[in-house]
Amino acid sequence: MRIDSKFLAMIRRQFPAVGADPAGRKRAFLDNGAGTLVTRRAADREHEARIDWSANVGNLFPESEGASQTILDGRMAVADLLNAQRPSTIISGESATGLLFSLSYALGREFSGSENVVTTGYEHYTNISPWVEMGSNLEINELRFAEFDRDTGVLDPGSIQERVDRNTKVITVAAASNVLGTRTDLVEIGKIARDAKALFIIDAVHHVPHELVDVRKIGCDFLVFSGYKLFSRHGSFMYAKPEHIKKLSPYKVLASPDRGPEKWEQGTRDQAMFAAISGAIDYLAWVGNPSAKRPPKPGKQRRMRLMQAFKAIERYEKELMDIALHGKGKTPGLNDIPGLRLYGPSDVGKEWNRDPTFSFNLRGYQDRALSRKLWDKYRLAVGAEDYYSRVPAIYKKKTMLRATFVHYNSKAEVLRLLSALDDLARKKR
Ligand SMILES: Cc1ncc(COP(=O)(O)O)c(C=O)c1O
The missing domain is CATH 3.40.640.10 (Type I PLP-dependent aspartate aminotransferase-like (Major domain))
Structure with missing residues (x-):
């Protein structure tokens, strides 16, 4: 099981709010660390x-x-x-x-x-x-x-x-x-x-x-x-x-x-x-076998489907993380955008075991103002807070921006964030 573009489109259909905000404005939802979007099955x-x-x-x-x-x-x-x-x-x-x-x-x-x-x-x-x-x-x-x-x-x-x-x-x-x-x-x-x-x-x-x-x-x-x-x-x-x-x-x-x-x-x-x-x-179990005619039986069968689902999710999220950290084509990754300070593992792999959660600051911008710009100009939902964590203070920061990807996010959404940040970074060079 692999999350390719066709399967991703099916997955995204399970999240009614994935592509646009309540006013119908197309946006990328990247504030998943604060709370994910709700799947249709859960709401139903x-x-x-x-x-x-x-x-x-x-x-x-x-x-x-x-x-x-x-x-x-x-x-x-x-x-x-x-x-x-x-x-x-x-x-x-x-x-x-x-x-x-x-x-x-x-x-x-x-x-x-x-x-x-x-x-x-x-x-x-x-x-x-x-x-x-x-x-x-x-x-x-x-x-x-x-x-x-x-x-x-x-x-x-x-x-x-x-x-x-x-x-x-x-x-x-x-x-x-x-x-x-x-x-x-x-x-x-x-x-x-x-x-x-x-x-x-x-x-x-x-x-x-x-x-x-x-x-x-x-x-x-x-x-x-x-x-x-x-x-x-x-x-x-x-x-x-x-x-x-x-x-x-x-x-x-x-x-x-x-x-x-x-x-x-x-x-x-x-x-x-x-x-x-x-x-x-049950939605997650569906990800494990989208062509199954019936929902899995509770117990071993559902657990098995969940294992398949998370194998696919982890593999796909790793692809998202690679792009986020290292970029793709001409788009630089979070490691390479000038003036961007990324906190946490700068790579992904066994020694760098990480989730697709990226906290950062960008030189020349106050966090809250940057979050607003990302929303107003680029329609990217990215928070700027202290996340009820000691971590910002450890790095002598009051807040940080944070983008968290989950498996319904597309590679295009990752690239959209990277280009926006690169664009904003260039303005301060
Ligand atoms: C790691 C972690 N623990 C606990 C919480 C708080 O969870 P709850 O709001 O369910 O109390 C959060 C919320 O952001 C969290 O990220």
């Missing part, structure tokens, strides 16, 4: 759940049974996406931030205050603040940041290892930096966590549209991701190893169930959120 399933299965769960009439089934279907789809043991390992929440806070409250009950937590230097604050709060509540005594290489943006797992000691009870990392694009070596860090008998937590929010994760292969204890970064709507999911679901005591209201993922879910769940994520995951 959400609509169906909203109208047909709008009742609350736990009763005997069809609307209620349909709501319970929709939630189960959503858990099954997420379990296939992550290769989780079973659907009951999937917990839903309002956001990844909410889920990690909730996890930290549960861990706070277990810790004595002498423990430390090790993380990377490129986390989103979602994976910093819960541990900082635990420190303020005297539930841990230190949060340690493993440095990444400032020139390459790469994190050596040895940098995590150096910070681990016998009081390390949690190692928590982003699967990929939402600013630098750097991929974290999850398998290696998983081994470090197991040797240290520490819990291994993964924030996969940024990474999840780019690579198929496998929680069993990685051996993580928890993993969070958000639907709005995976072609679906807002609302997030956390995988937890079965023993943790059972043993830990999350904050909950007394009357809510004492077992299963429901024990972790605060308040009434929204079945439409589960419907939408199952639509997004």
Whole structure:
């Protein structure tokens, strides 16, 4: 399976907003790191759940049974996406931030205050603040940041290892930096966590549209991701190893169930959120075999299709990354545009494992003004922010521009960004 121009056209038809903004202006959407566009299947399933299965769960009439089934279907789809043991390992929440806070409250009950937590230097604050709060509540005594290489943006797992000691009870990392694009070596860090008998937590929010994760292969204890970064709507999911679901005591209201993922879910769940994520995951399974007559069966067959899909997605995104970094024909890449400073890995390959997320500044332009120019003049949607990350400050910047490509972006869109930046750079030469 290969994403060629014909298949890309089919893929783009699955995203009603891919080519134009709501006013019908043709544009390239490159702000995928902040939230991807929604696939038709996710929106259709959400609509169906909203109208047909709008009742609350736990009763005997069809609307209620349909709501319970929709939630189960959503858990099954997420379990296939992550290769989780079973659907009951999937917990839903309002956001990844909410889920990690909730996890930290549960861990706070277990810790004595002498423990430390090790993380990377490129986390989103979602994976910093819960541990900082635990420190303020005297539930841990230190949060340690493993440095990444400032020139390459790469994190050596040895940098995590150096910070681990016998009081390390949690190692928590982003699967990929939402600013630098750097991929974290999850398998290696998983081994470090197991040797240290520490819990291994993964924030996969940024990474999840780019690579198929496998929680069993990685051996993580928890993993969070958000639907709005995976072609679906807002609302997030956390995988937890079965023993943790059972043993830990999350904050909950007394009357809510004492077992299963429901024990972790605060308040009434929204079945439409589960419907939408199952639509997004089935869309991805379709990418794995677009000519299949029927949608895959949940379980092994769907997982297999997802594996095929992500093989194609990774291969295609690598092509996009090569063009973005090195250019094509007369169009220079991000590495070569004069006055452009790119942060993070400047190449792609085994040693430079990265996602197609490119943060940069351009000499002579303020970030926000450049973002505006890219929109007004070139119809390119590219953000300029701090991305709730310590990374801009590490490079002594308040903000950076960021373009994130996903598999529905075309090579022409990458080239459009490069030519626009080259054009703007020339004006300041
Ligand atoms: C790496 C990473 N973690 C966490 C978040 C926040 O996720 P949520 O909005 O679901 O809390 C983001 C959002 O940009 C992110 O990029």
